[in-house]
Amino acid sequence: MLLALKKARLDNSKLIDACRSINNIAVTKRLGYLVELYQKPGMQGFIKYALSCVNKKFSLLDPSGLIEGGFNSRWRLRLNIPEEQLLAMSENRT
Numbered sequence: 191m192l193l194a195l196k197k198a199r200l201d202n203s204k205l206i207d208a209c210r211s212i213n214n215i216a217v218t219k220r221l222g223y224l225v226e227l228y229q230k231p232g233m234q235g236f237i238k239y240a241l242s243c244v245n246k247k248f249s250l251l252d253p254s255g256l257i258e259g260g261f262n263s264r265w266r267l268r269l270n271i272p273e274e275q276l277l278a279m280s281e282n283r284t
Contacts, residue, residue: 195224195280196230200225200230202232205236209221209240215245218239218243219265220249220251220267221240222236222243224276225237225240241264246266250267250270251267259271
């Protein structure tokens, strides 16, 4: 899935609409974090929207993973998958 996200052509307004329809702050934070991590071009509007949804609660990056790892205060995410591993997974190196 991460490889697909990294390679996908994303549209700001469609992604914002999808997040609004899902109405799940944790999902929006995860998507915003990953879009920013993968430096998706032209997604500044979505990143701004996603950051406006961030609340005080830390969410797990991988909701089915262990409650461990570092914290990303910008996105209020508990990084229970290290960034290096996410980048490697997105390049299909794992």
